[in-house]
Amino acid sequence: MSNKEPLFSTKNKKLLTNPLGSDNPITVQVLGICSALAVTAKLEPAVVMTISVMAVLALANVIVSLIRNTIPSRIRIIVQLVVVAALVILVDQVLKAFAYDVSKQLSVFVGLIITNCIIMGRLEAFALGNKPLPAFLDGIGNAAGYGLILVIVAFFRELLGSGTLYGFKVIPQAFYDMGYQNNGLMILPPMALVVVGIIIWVQRSKDKSLIESN
Amino acid sequence: MNTNSNTYTFLYASVMVLIVAAVLSFTALQLKPRQNKNKEIEKKQAILKAVGVASTFADAEKLYDQYIVEAKIVNAAGALISEDKEEAFGVDLKKENKIDLTDRKLPVFIFQNEAVGKKMILPVRGKGMWGPIWGYISMELDGNTIYGATFDHQGETPGLGAEISKPEFQKQFASKQLFDQSGKFIPLALVKGTASGHLHEFDAVSGGTVTSKGLEEMLLKSLGSYEKFLKSSK
Incomplete structure (x- = not known):
C-alpha cells in the first residue's frame, strides 16, 4: 500500500477546514438555521448541541458511507433517515442518563437534530459517494462549522441578553447599579437571525468570492 | 447482485428496521434505571428548593434524607391515608389530577432543619400555556402562611412564561396567606401592577399572562384540595 493516502492529505484537511469558512453550512449553504435560532440563547446549550450534532453527523456519515454500496437507491433517503433517527435517539437517551440538566434544556431540540438539514444534506451529497474516512472528516468539519456559528451567536446573545457567559456573571453588578439593563430582545429567537445575518454580511464583505452575481 | x-x-x-429496533430497545432498557434516578433527584431538589435549600445534583439525595423528616399522604377530607415516606414521594400528581377529588392521594412533606425550623411542603401541578407546570409550596405549620414556593415548567416561552421558574418571581409568595381571618379559604389571585403588601394576591409575569393564569388555576385547584387538611392543622 505504497500509494495510500496520508491521513491528513491536503484533500482531507480541506474537508475539515472548508466548512469553517468558505463552505460554512450556516452562513454559506444556509442550512440548519432553525436550530441555530433555537439553542443559541445561552452558550451551554449551543455547545452541547454542537457536540451532539457532531457525534450524530460523523457517525451517520461513516455508517452511510460503509453501507453505501448496499443501499437500494429507491429507498436511500429512508435508509438515511433511519440511520440518523436511530443515532439521535441514542444521543437523547445517553444525555438523559448522564447529563440530565443539559438534556432538559435541549429537550425537543435533540429530537430536532433529525430534521437538521445539514445532516441529511451531507449524507446525500457526500457520504453516499465517498469512503468512510473522508465521510467521517466531512461530518466533523461540517458539524464544527455549524458549531462555530452557534457559539458566536450564543456568545453575543448570552452576553447582551443575560449578562453572563456560560452561566457565569461577566457584567459587574456596578454596571447594573448605574442603570445598565440586559437587553431582553436578545433572548428572543429573532435576534439570532439578525446576528446570523450580521455574520454573513461580515463574511461576504471579507471574501468577495462568496457574493452571488446576478 | x-x-x-x-x-x-x-x-x-426489513432487516435494517429489525437491527435498529434491537439496538434501540437494548439501550433504552440499559439506561432506564439511571434516567429514573435522575428524575427522582430532580424532584428531591425541587422539594428542598421550596424551603430555599439549594442543593446540587450530587448532594440532593443526602440533604433530602436528612431534612425531610416525614412524608405522608392525606385525602381531600383531610384524613391521613399513609405515613410511608417512600409512598408519599412516589405519588404521581399527573395521574392523581385525573381521578376524582375524593379518591385523590395528596402528599405532604415535612421539612425540618436548624436554620428554618419545621415546615410542610405541598406539591402543586397544573397547565401552563404550552404544557404542564408544577411546583412545591412550603408552608408554616399553621397551615395558612406560605413560607416559600418553587415552580417549574416543561416548555413555557423563555423570557415570558418561563419566568415562573425564576427566583425573582417565586420569592413574592413568601408570607402570603391562604385563609382570611374568619377561616375562609381564599385562593391566591393574580393581579397586574403590584401585589406587594397584599396577603392574597400575587403579581403576574409580564408578557406571560396565559402562564400566569394557569399558575393561578393550579394554586386554586391543587392547594384547594388540601383545604380541609390545612384547616385541621391550624
Whole structure:
C-alpha cells in the first residue's frame, strides 16, 4: 500500500477546514438555521448541541458511507433517515442518563437534530459517494462549522441578553447599579437571525468570492 | 447482485428496521434505571428548593434524607391515608389530577432543619400555556402562611412564561396567606401592577399572562384540595 493516502492529505484537511469558512453550512449553504435560532440563547446549550450534532453527523456519515454500496437507491433517503433517527435517539437517551440538566434544556431540540438539514444534506451529497474516512472528516468539519456559528451567536446573545457567559456573571453588578439593563430582545429567537445575518454580511464583505452575481 | 430489485429492497428495509429496533430497545432498557434516578433527584431538589435549600445534583439525595423528616399522604377530607415516606414521594400528581377529588392521594412533606425550623411542603401541578407546570409550596405549620414556593415548567416561552421558574418571581409568595381571618379559604389571585403588601394576591409575569393564569388555576385547584387538611392543622 505504497500509494495510500496520508491521513491528513491536503484533500482531507480541506474537508475539515472548508466548512469553517468558505463552505460554512450556516452562513454559506444556509442550512440548519432553525436550530441555530433555537439553542443559541445561552452558550451551554449551543455547545452541547454542537457536540451532539457532531457525534450524530460523523457517525451517520461513516455508517452511510460503509453501507453505501448496499443501499437500494429507491429507498436511500429512508435508509438515511433511519440511520440518523436511530443515532439521535441514542444521543437523547445517553444525555438523559448522564447529563440530565443539559438534556432538559435541549429537550425537543435533540429530537430536532433529525430534521437538521445539514445532516441529511451531507449524507446525500457526500457520504453516499465517498469512503468512510473522508465521510467521517466531512461530518466533523461540517458539524464544527455549524458549531462555530452557534457559539458566536450564543456568545453575543448570552452576553447582551443575560449578562453572563456560560452561566457565569461577566457584567459587574456596578454596571447594573448605574442603570445598565440586559437587553431582553436578545433572548428572543429573532435576534439570532439578525446576528446570523450580521455574520454573513461580515463574511461576504471579507471574501468577495462568496457574493452571488446576478 | 441487483440492489434495485424489489425483493432486495424489501429484504433490506426489513432487516435494517429489525437491527435498529434491537439496538434501540437494548439501550433504552440499559439506561432506564439511571434516567429514573435522575428524575427522582430532580424532584428531591425541587422539594428542598421550596424551603430555599439549594442543593446540587450530587448532594440532593443526602440533604433530602436528612431534612425531610416525614412524608405522608392525606385525602381531600383531610384524613391521613399513609405515613410511608417512600409512598408519599412516589405519588404521581399527573395521574392523581385525573381521578376524582375524593379518591385523590395528596402528599405532604415535612421539612425540618436548624436554620428554618419545621415546615410542610405541598406539591402543586397544573397547565401552563404550552404544557404542564408544577411546583412545591412550603408552608408554616399553621397551615395558612406560605413560607416559600418553587415552580417549574416543561416548555413555557423563555423570557415570558418561563419566568415562573425564576427566583425573582417565586420569592413574592413568601408570607402570603391562604385563609382570611374568619377561616375562609381564599385562593391566591393574580393581579397586574403590584401585589406587594397584599396577603392574597400575587403579581403576574409580564408578557406571560396565559402562564400566569394557569399558575393561578393550579394554586386554586391543587392547594384547594388540601383545604380541609390545612384547616385541621391550624
